[in-house]
Amino acid sequence: MGFLYQLGINLAALLLPVSRFFSPKMKLFVDGRKQSFAVLENQIDKNQEYIWFHVASLGEYEQGLPVMEEIKAQYPEYKLLLTFFSPSGFEIRKNNKIADITIYLPLDTKQNVKRFLDIVQPKMVFFIKYEFWPNYLYELKNRNIPTYLISGIFRKNQLFFKWYGGFYRKALQSFDHFFVQNDASAQLLKSIDFNNSTVNGDTRFDRVAQIVERAQPLDFIADFKNNTTTIVIGSSWVDDEAIYLPYLNNSENVKLIIAPHNIKEEEITRLISKIDKKTVRFTNYKTEELKNADVFIIDTIGILTQIYAYADIGYVGGAFKTGLHNILEPATYGTPVVIGPKYSKFQEAKDLVALGSCLVVHNTEELSITFNRLITDADYRNELGIKNLEFVLKNKNATKVIMDFIERNI
Template sequence: MKFLYQLGINLAAFLLPFSRFFSPKMKLFVDGRKQSFAVLENKIDKNQEFIWFHVASLGEYEQGLPVMEEIKTKYPEYKLLLTFFSPSGFEIRKNNKVADYTIYLPLDTTQNVKRFLDIVQPKMVFFIKYEFWPNYLYELKNRNIPTYLISGIFRKNQLFFKWYGGFYRKALQSFNHFFVQNDASAQLLKSINFNNSIVNGDTRFDRVAQIVERAQPLNFIAEFKNNTTTIVIGSSWIDDETIYLPYLYNSKNIKFIIAPHNIKEEEITRLISKIDKKTVRYTNYKTEDLKDADVFIIDTIGILTQIYAYADIAYVGGAFKTGLHNILEPATYGTPVVIGPKFSKFQEAKDLVALGSCLVVNNTEELVLTFNRLISDLNYRKELGQKNREFVLKNKNATKVIMDFVERTQNL
């Protein structure tokens, strides 16, 4: 398995530069990594001590953020290095204010790993959720660098739990401790003789709880809402449009705020062309048009979390495609949430569905029935929203568990 992995990762390193000619996303992926070592070698202060956080993309960034902010506040003498794997996360958060340096993670080749760690020499490392790069992990272990997994979640179909997964199981020995989201993950780790885990939940609960505390009013959204029942459709894909647009066409006395996952101009134009109601978009709206508009298209990033504060109902996209987006953001405001059927990989969704406050629809007919009941039955709507809010508050403080453990076991 080790030989196959090394062969595969080196082959990927050779072939990826050619992929940049066929995909804008791959161009970002390849070109962005060309800058990583330049930043490390030319810009960082070699006399500073670093704490390194690695995330796959935007969702994992949100999970790591509460811990990064806590360390930044309590231990300003350390510099924070943040690495991303995915362009979709890096391009949105490359100018974040919490990390001192934000770069793409160099590919997991033996040469890159040694070069990276020789430069950074991190005091400790935090990987978020499920980023497991064997060569990095093996070398961190060789160098005795404390390494932790935050908001980890494991499934029995992962290679660690297969009879042929010894190479990957050994990589897990690099982690000093696993902070996992659920009991099932802890039990899976125990099944392969890893007893160094704590079930402390998901740090995103701390992150979304902060949203309410820090939220600023959006007067233009209040102007659009105009005391009218409002459905916010967040992070939607074309697959979601197929489900909700028929409802939108036939609705009366309801306003819709749509924040598509893809905000490229051609996608926004395509979406607007499908809507036969008065529509305004964030990048060119006029205040005088807001009250009379039926649909508000949010063609920018960074404000959806605050917009959820104005939702009477939230539909969160992605679960008719491959991955559900963040349902905790609307839940923290005490809003009932509606999603598609593909949510089994998301613990918070499974928990809220079990509570009955996150409602699953499989098609337009079910969505119509669900929306109609939520709109007509105010007590039902409030009951579900209250359950969501209480669920978020109950699951706070995962960050505190992590910080208490690290401070107790490491010399910060």
Template sequence: MLLLYILGIRVYHVIILIFSLFNSKAKLFIRGRKNLFNEIKQQVDAGEKHVWFHFASLGEFEQGRPVLEKLKVLFPAKKIVVTFFSPSGYEIRKNYALADVFYLPIDTAHNARRFLDLINPEMAIFTKYEFWHFYFKELKNRNIPLYVISGIFRPNQVFFKWYGGFYRQILKAVSYFFVQNEESKRLLNSIGLFNAMVSGDTRFDRVYENAKSPKKLTKVEAFIGNSPTLICGSTWPEDENLLSALPEKYPDWKFIIAPHEIHESHIESIEKQFPIGSVRFSVLNSNNQTPNAEYQTLIVDNIGMLSSLYQYGKLAYIGGGFGAGIHNTLEAAAFGLPVIFGPKYDKFQEAKDLIILSVAKSISAGDELLTAFESFAANEIARIAAKKYVGDKKGATDKIISTIIQPNQP
């Protein structure tokens, strides 16, 4: 199985190399790893101990960020190294002030040894998932504590299959699991791993703090005026196709669309689906005058505004539910927004919870979107319940920190 794993890593790398010839993300993936070890050597003092945080992408960074920042507050002298697997995380957070930020070198035995030699970690913290054989093995060989935070496991994962022995061995390198729910803990127990605590999801801490002091967006405020507003976050073409019917049916509402992908062809596609009364944020922002009242739909053509946009909404639509899975519903719920999303939400416990609480609805077609929209449009009870749900679930960060710092007190 190890040989198959090594082969799989190499094949994946070759595929990315091929895709990099015409795909911008793949190009960033390859380019970002060129001369990577020299870059790390120049920026990181191997003579000092570091705390290593690894995130798959931007979503996992925001999820694990409360732990990183709380650790830095408690121990400001600690040096932190952050790695990302995906360009969508690295490119957005490469200038993050609290850490040295790099791409994660591809998982090979040589890379794992060389990387750990360079960053000299006193502990490693992985958020939610990504379980790399050689990195985990090397951490264990060096007796470096390895923590998985906000972990979540499902019965259909390879770890819990009869043929998953190799992957179960990877999990055995983890010093402690901080998981989101009881099911995850039971699954780990079922394969002989009892080093687990149900600490909850650190995303609740992140979105709760964000909702307390969001960034003020004056141009957005001027665009909205006194109109009720639907915030459409991280949308994909399938989502936008359904949403395009709403502005005409609800002329008194404003609509803000913050798509997951902001390349020019996608923005142009959205403009074609919302041809009347739509404007790009970049155009609005470059105009010193007050936005014209005729604008009904604002298309956000940048990255980084979404978490602050929700403060201006009355209702939210979360994209991704017609693809791999929905994006972050908690950012909206933290502001007291009921949420609507597509059918693929089964991997997200918070989405299931919100549906049970009647503050979220899953839809599969346009008529269902209209029904959900109308049911939430003036539902103040749902707004209160959404905000309370987030407030009740916060606290995972403190549980994690209090456990991992005990053997590392100064």
């Protein structure tokens, strides 16, 4: 297995430059990594010590952020290095204010790994959720660099738990401690003789609680809402549109705010062309248009989490595709949540569905029935919203558990 991995990662290093000609995303992926070592060599201060955080994309960044902020506050003598794997995370958060240096993670080849660690020489390393790069992990272990997993979640079908997964199981030995989201993950680790785990939940609960505490009023959203029942559709994909657009075009006495996942101009234009209601968009709205509009398209990034504060109902996209987006953002405002059926990889979704406060729909008919009941039955809507808020509040403080551990071991 190890030989195949090394062969595969080295082939990827050779072939990925070709892929940049066929996909804008791959162009960012490849070109961005070309700059990583130059940035490190220019910006790493050899007189400083660094704590390294690695995230896959935007969701994992949000999970790591509460811990990064606490480390920055409690240990200001350290600088923070943040690496991303995916362009969809890096391009949005490359100018973040928390990390001292933010780059793409160089590919997991042995040569890259040694060069990276020789330059950075991190004091401590945090990987978020499920980023497991064997060559990085092996070398961190070889150098005795403390390494932790935050908000980890494990599933039985992962390679670690297969009879042929020894190469990947060995990589897990690099982690000094696993902070995992649920008991099932801790039990899976124990089944392969890893007893160094703590079940402390998901740091995203701390993050969404921060968002509410720091939220600023959005007067333009209040003007659009105009005391009318409002549905916020967040991070929606084309697959979601196929479900909600028929409802939207036949709805009455309700307003919809749509924040698509893809905000490219051609995608926004295509979406608007399918809407039969009076529609305005964030980038060119006029204040006097808002009160009489039926649909508000949010064709920008960075404000969806605050917009959820104005939602009577939240629909979170991605679960008709392959990856549900963050349902905790509307839940933390005490809003009932509606999602599609592909949510099994998301613990918070499974928990809220079990509570009955996150409702699953499979088609337009189910979505229409669900929305109509939530709109007409205020008591039912409030009951579900309260359950969601209580769930978020109950699961806060995962970050404190991590920081208490770090304080004892730093």
